[in-house]
Amino acid sequence: MTTLKRVDVHVEGVVQGVGFRPFVHALARRLGLAGRVHNDVNGVHIEVEGALAGVEEFLTALERDAPALSEIERVTVVSARPTGHNGFTIAAGIPSGPLRPLVRADGATCDDCLRELADPDDRRHGYPFINCANCGPRFTIVRGVPYDRPLTTMAGFGMCQACAAEYHDPGNRRHHAQPTCCPACGPRLRLRDARGTELCGDPVAGAVTLLRAGRVVAVKGLGGFHLAVPAADERAAALLRGRKHREEQPFAVMTADLAQARRLCEIDEHAAELLTGRARPIVLLPRLPGAPVAASVAPATRSLGLMLPYTALHHLLLAELAQPMVLTGGNVSGEPIAYEDDDALTRLSGIADAFLIHDRPIHVRADDSVVRPMAGEVTVLRRARGYAPEPLAMRWPAPRPVLACGAELKSTFCLVEGRRAFVSQHIGNLENHETLRSFVESIDHFCGLFGIRPQIVAHDLHPGYLSTRHAKEIRGVELLGVQHHHAHIASCLADNGDPGPVLGVALDGLGHGPDGTLWGGEFLRADLTSFERLGHLAQIPMPGGSAAVRQPWRMTAAYLGDGHPGLDVARLDVARRNPWADALRLAPGSPLTSSAARLFDAVAALLGVRDKITYAGQAVVELEQHADPAERGTYEARITHGDLLVVEAADLVRAAAADLAAGTGTRAIAGRFHNGLADAVARACDALRSATGLTAVALSGGMFQNALLLEATVERLRAAGFRVLKHVRVPPGDGGVSLGQAAVAAARDRA
Structure with a gap:
């Protein structure tokens, strides 16, 4: 006698609009099981019964063989009494509360569709808009929820008879694939x-x-x-x-x-x-x-x-x-x-x-995502098409919904509800009206798409950021300012599911410091709720203020002063002879900064790699590319101890200048500089470990998008016995700040 088993299965995650119900239907029928499958407000619900072995194989294959575009977060299985019913059906969705669907990111054209595209006998041969439940547009065409064709930009394209037959056939891979179309009925x-x-x-x-x-x-x-x-x-x-x-x-x-x-x-x-x-x-x-x-x-x-x-x-x-x-x-x-x-x-x-x-409208703007293999893993440098808007799982839930408005450059925002963090696609630099409009419209779209109404709004402490200004214009919410570099480290903690405390090393461009200076080379003791500044790169004037960001030679002047023994500063660029002197005269009244990016600027200009900036982070990028990755030499920066630990970064610039004056090749010098900064970070962390007892280091900030610096730093920290946390799912740079702000807001709300 066959032993019957019945289970109720609930699947949460990205399981709607990705062919999950047809997959379940086909799997159940192949195994000779009875029951039904339908969408609900939180995912997919399955009732399945049949022979014990068949049900067990069903539960295994449910996760093992799930559709390519699906992403299962949680499967809950509850035993039930067998009913003896026959057949397996796909039922209509059963609403039982507010919709909480997850929208899939756009997916690359699948192999099945590519075979049809290349087949002269297929009716979609050479058709540029071929897609199915396993691939094609999703996020960029969705106007609202539930994810059905009338609420996508495909609404204006009525399906022909052949496409409609595929769409309604549970055994077809285009079953309920909302962008389904062909040359007879689709976009042109x-x-x-x-x-x-x-x-x-x-x-x-x-x-x-x-x-x-x-x-x-x-x-x-x-x-x-x-x-x-x-x-x-x-x-x-x-x-x-x-x-x-x-x-x-x-x-x-x-x-x-x-x-x-x-x-x-x-x-x-x-x-x-x-x-x-x-x-x-x-x-x-x-x-x-x-x-x-x-x-x-x-x-x-x-x-x-x-x-x-x-x-x-x-x-x-x-x-x-x-x-x-x-x-x-x-x-x-x-x-x-x-x-x-x-x-x-x-x-x-x-x-x-x-x-x-x-003529298929795009509803949501989305740039291409950028990733880079570094330190044995892949780091997302720009998170957009192909990744957004899929949620990141948070280890701890947010008691109340949070909106985090992010930074000014490489802007993103983040919505958190429960354990899900929805980090937006890359928006760009909030420096013009069009980008700001996109930022505001995207926030409204996300809130509507995921049914989230923020009660807490987190923002950067910099009063001039347009993201901060927008946050302060939102009514009826609790506002929370989060220091820029704390947000960086909190972002790394959230990315790794680690509560801290850790030693946080935040190396970036510029961030508003509570002491009124411009931070950017920071050593923090940090967890998700608070931070303490333990040390920093030595502060130095930025001659001409923001002009020093555009003209790196100004930072060389600030670091070297009147020059360096044996180095003819003027020969670096004859046109800079008088401006160099002007920069030195400006230096005493210029803003102070501990920025790691400005340190890179100084060395890049010194070596003739980059004298004028045309895009953000250019000197950092080009100095890394100029450096000899095989160089094992290093420069030493003194570390001094007072109220705060200070890394005397000027030592690195002076050592580079001395080697340049001695005729050392610039690629070797650039390599030694990278090694010297990595050494200084590791030695500073070792000193702070002795003072705090902390044995984990979180690395964040735009400088850690530099593979040479990241890998050298990780190698030295691990050799010193540290556990090292680095970014994977969100950028180390300002594109990840919104996740950090949201993590801080949620943690403080839990406290």
Whole structure:
């Protein structure tokens, strides 16, 4: 006699709109089980019964074989009395409270869809908008919840009979896939010139003809417009750089496949997984010598930002072009990317020669995500398409809903409810009206999408940040200011599920310090509720204030004073001879800073690597790329002890100047500087361990996006017996600050 078993199963996580119910239906029928599956307000509910062995295999396969776009957070299983019913059905959703669905991030085109795309006998052959329940647009097309077609930007496209049959068939992979469409009923592609006039012929072939001729083509993607040129065409790349007013910041490159990517960069198994995964981020990788990429694509760097196609349109373009292409954000530098057709035609008309557009609206702007393999793991440097808006699991729940408004640069915000933290997509620098509008609209969209009404609003202490000003304009909430560097360390703690206390090392650009100075090289004792400043890099004047951020040689002047024995300062740049003297005269009245970024600026200018800044963090990026990674020499910085520990960072600059005067190569000097700063961090932490007893170190701040510094620091700290926490899921830089602010607000609310 067969032993029957019945269980009620509740699955939470990203399990709606990803083909989870059809998967459950197919699995149950294959195992000969009865029951039903339906969506509810928190996930998917399953009632299943049958032979004991079949039910047990069902529960195992439920998590093991779940759909690619699903992400299971929790499975709850409760035994029930068998009913003897036959058959397995997909039931309508059963509402029993406020909706709390989780919206999936946009996913790269799956292998099944790619096979159809390439099959001349398939009705979707060559169709740029092919998708199914396992891939395609999600977050960028959702206007509201529940996640059904009428509340997406596909609402205006009625399904043809063939697509409707697939959509309603539980055995089809397009069952309830909301963007389902085909050439007969879905969005259409068009090619327009810079005046908006539609060009005749096949849009893809026409766009590729223009690209081969060295023209700039604006391409409408999932989350906004990109600007494309062939990656090997120096004239086209330089033309794009000039029109976009992006003087030197590297462009990303898209290749057709891994084989093409391997001709450009060093790609190990781990990097290959990142490039081919469903998120398809830009991956920063070491460039191969002689890689066929134009010099203007990524000047002053040994790395390339590579990505593989994530839409059918990208696959079609690259197959026709037969070479890698630059694919950079569709904007003028400093502005957010364009994502609406009319806005793109207006804002990009002076940049693009043609526009490859379509009539499926984008509801939410989303840049490409950027990741980098560092210190044996992958760190997200920009979290956007492919990752947002999926929640990060928090180890401890927030008693009340929290909105954290983040920082000013590389802005994100974060909503927390219970144990889920929804970190927004990368918004950008809150320096113009368009970006601020995007920031405010995105907050409203997230609140509506996830049904969260914040009761606590956290913000940076800097009164001039537009994110802070917005926070203070929100009525009926409890406001909480969080010091910038505490938020950095709290972000690292939340990223790792660690409550602290730890020794927090926050190395970044500039943050508002409670003492009225500009912090940026900090050693803290920190947990999720509080912090204490234990030490810092020695404070130094910033000659000319904000001018020193744009002109790194000013920091060299501040660190070296009238010069250094044997070093002819004036020979570094003849045009700086008089300004150098002016900078020294300004120094006594200039703001004081402990910023690690300004330290990097000083050394970069000293070595002739970077004398003028055209994008944030440029000197840090280029000094790392200039450094010899095999260099094992180091410089020593004194550590002094008073009320606070102080790392005398000027020692590093003076040692670099002495080596430069002695004729040492600049790549070796840059390597020794990185090693010297890593040594100083490790020695400072060792001294603070003796004073505090703390044995864990959390590393955060934009300087730890520098792989050379991060890896050297981690190596030394681990050798000294420390447990080291570093960022993985959110950026070490200001893009992760909102998570830290939210974690602090939730922890203080629990206290």
